[in-house]
Amino acid sequence: MSLYVKFIWFTFATMLVSSSIAFFGMNAYYHSHLKEQNNDKNLAIALSFADFLDDASSDRAKATLTMLGDAGYQLYVTNGETTESYGGEYRDKSIAQSDIQQVLDGQVFNGIRDFPRETFVTGFFANELKNTVGVPIKLGGETYALFMRPDIKLLFQELHLLFGGLAVGIILLSFIGMLIVARLLIQPITKLTQATEKMGTETFDVPLAIHRKDEIGRLADQFLTMRSRIEQSTLKRKEFVHNVSHDIQSPLHTIQSYLALLQKDGIGKREKQQYTTIIQEETTRLSSLTKQLLTLASFDAEAAELVEKVDIAQQLQQTLSHLRYAFEEKELGISAQLAEGCVTGNGVLLQTVWENLLTNAIKYSEPGSSIDVQLTATAEYMILHLQDEGIGMSPTEVEHAFDRFYRADQARTRSSKGSGLGLAIVKEIIELHSGTVDISSATGEGSTVRVILPRIL
Structure with missing residues (x-):
C-alpha cells in the first residue's frame, strides 16, 4: 500500500473516529x-396551557388545542x-396506564x-408518547391528562435539511481537500523515492524540481546535496580503483616479464x-602501495591511539x-633547520607523514635542485x-591535492610511479592529531608544504 493511500485511509479513519467520539459526547x-432542562421548560409551557x-x-378548549x-x-x-x-402524530403511542393515572390524580x-438513556437515540428527537411531559387539565368539569412535546419534524424540518446538506457538504469538501493536500504532500516524497531508487543503480541525473520552504523542501535540498556528494564520491572511487588497478597491474606485469626472462637459457x-x-624495485613499489592502502583503511576502521610523546x-x-x-x-x-619540540600523538603515523612529504619533494624535484626543511x-x-624547487602544481591541483580519490596530472604521476594516496594520508593523519596542513605552489616554481601541530611542553 502506497503512502498516498495510507494517508487517505488514515485521514478518513480519523474523520470517522472523531465523528463517532463527537456523537457519543453529544x-x-x-x-x-x-435533558432535565428541556423537560422543565416543556413542563412549564404545559402548565401554562x-x-x-x-x-x-x-x-374553546378544542379550538385552543x-x-x-x-x-x-x-x-x-x-x-x-x-x-x-392534536398536531403531529406520535410514532409510538404506548405509555403505561399508571403514568396516565398519575396525571389524572393531579401529579x-x-x-x-425519565426517558431511557439510549446511546444512539438522543431523547430530544425520540417521537414517542413516553418522551413527553404530562399535566392534569379540567375540560367541561372533567379531569384529563394532557401529554405534550414539541413537534420536532414540523419545527425543524428545514433545519434538518440545512444541517444535513451542510454536513454532507463539509464531508465531501473535506475529503476532496484532503485528497489535494495528500497529493501535494506525497508527490515530492514520491519523487525523492524514485530518485533514491535510481541512485542504487548509480544514476544521478534524475531531475528533482521541488521548490518548497517547509520540511519537505529542506529534505529535498539536503537530498540534492547528499546526491551530489555521493556522485562525486562514486566518480572518485571509480577513478581511484582504476588508478590503483593500473599501479598494481603495471609492476605485476613487469615482474612476470622479467621472471620469464630469467628462466631463459x-x-x-x-x-x-x-x-x-x-623485480626488487617493482616488489618494493607494490609493498609501498599496499602499505598506503592499509593506512587509509585503518582510518575508516578506527582512530589510532594518540598517547605518545613524539619528538618531531x-x-x-x-x-x-x-x-x-x-x-x-x-x-x-x-x-634542515630543526627546532626542538614535541607533540602528543602516534609516532608511527607521524613518521609516515614525514616520509610521504619528503618522498614527494624528492620525486618531483629537478636533478641538481635543493630541498629546504x-x-x-x-x-x-x-x-x-618543507620547500622544494620542483615542477610545482597548478591551482586546480593544489585545490584537490589532499582529496583521497583525486589524482593529479596522471601522466606525470604514473611516470614517477606514484599511487596518488600520499597526500591524502598526510592530511588524515595531521587532522587526526588536531593539526592543519596546506600547500602553496605554482607550476614550474616548486611547492611549499606547511604543517602545524599542537605542541606540548
Missing part, C-alpha cells in the same frame, strides 16, 4: 445536562378511556427527563643482476637519514615548512 452531554384551558368551554397543535406541539389528551390527538409526568650474470634489481625533530632527522640515498641519486641539496617552535605549535 449524547452524553444531552443526557447529563440538557393547563391554566389557560381550565374551566374553558368545550368548543387545535391551534397549539398547528403551532408546533404534539398534544395527547385522555381521561383514561377516550383519547384525542405531573416528567417523561422527557643463456642469460649472462650481468643481465640476471639487472633483471633481479628491477628527531623523527625528521631519522627520515632524512633514511632517504639519503634518494637525495644522492638525484644530486639534490638538502638544508625548517621546523620552528612557538609556545603553542610546532610548524614545519
Whole structure:
C-alpha cells in the first residue's frame, strides 16, 4: 500500500473516529445536562396551557388545542378511556396506564427527563408518547391528562435539511481537500523515492524540481546535496580503483616479464643482476602501495591511539637519514633547520607523514635542485615548512591535492610511479592529531608544504 493511500485511509479513519467520539459526547452531554432542562421548560409551557384551558368551554378548549397543535406541539389528551390527538402524530403511542393515572390524580409526568438513556437515540428527537411531559387539565368539569412535546419534524424540518446538506457538504469538501493536500504532500516524497531508487543503480541525473520552504523542501535540498556528494564520491572511487588497478597491474606485469626472462637459457650474470634489481624495485613499489592502502583503511576502521610523546625533530632527522640515498641519486641539496619540540600523538603515523612529504619533494624535484626543511617552535605549535624547487602544481591541483580519490596530472604521476594516496594520508593523519596542513605552489616554481601541530611542553 502506497503512502498516498495510507494517508487517505488514515485521514478518513480519523474523520470517522472523531465523528463517532463527537456523537457519543453529544449524547452524553444531552443526557447529563440538557435533558432535565428541556423537560422543565416543556413542563412549564404545559402548565401554562393547563391554566389557560381550565374551566374553558368545550368548543374553546378544542379550538385552543387545535391551534397549539398547528403551532408546533404534539398534544395527547385522555381521561383514561377516550383519547384525542392534536398536531403531529406520535410514532409510538404506548405509555403505561399508571403514568396516565398519575396525571389524572393531579401529579405531573416528567417523561422527557425519565426517558431511557439510549446511546444512539438522543431523547430530544425520540417521537414517542413516553418522551413527553404530562399535566392534569379540567375540560367541561372533567379531569384529563394532557401529554405534550414539541413537534420536532414540523419545527425543524428545514433545519434538518440545512444541517444535513451542510454536513454532507463539509464531508465531501473535506475529503476532496484532503485528497489535494495528500497529493501535494506525497508527490515530492514520491519523487525523492524514485530518485533514491535510481541512485542504487548509480544514476544521478534524475531531475528533482521541488521548490518548497517547509520540511519537505529542506529534505529535498539536503537530498540534492547528499546526491551530489555521493556522485562525486562514486566518480572518485571509480577513478581511484582504476588508478590503483593500473599501479598494481603495471609492476605485476613487469615482474612476470622479467621472471620469464630469467628462466631463459643463456642469460649472462650481468643481465640476471639487472633483471633481479628491477623485480626488487617493482616488489618494493607494490609493498609501498599496499602499505598506503592499509593506512587509509585503518582510518575508516578506527582512530589510532594518540598517547605518545613524539619528538618531531628527531623523527625528521631519522627520515632524512633514511632517504639519503634518494637525495644522492638525484644530486639534490638538502638544508634542515630543526627546532626542538614535541607533540602528543602516534609516532608511527607521524613518521609516515614525514616520509610521504619528503618522498614527494624528492620525486618531483629537478636533478641538481635543493630541498629546504625548517621546523620552528612557538609556545603553542610546532610548524614545519618543507620547500622544494620542483615542477610545482597548478591551482586546480593544489585545490584537490589532499582529496583521497583525486589524482593529479596522471601522466606525470604514473611516470614517477606514484599511487596518488600520499597526500591524502598526510592530511588524515595531521587532522587526526588536531593539526592543519596546506600547500602553496605554482607550476614550474616548486611547492611549499606547511604543517602545524599542537605542541606540548
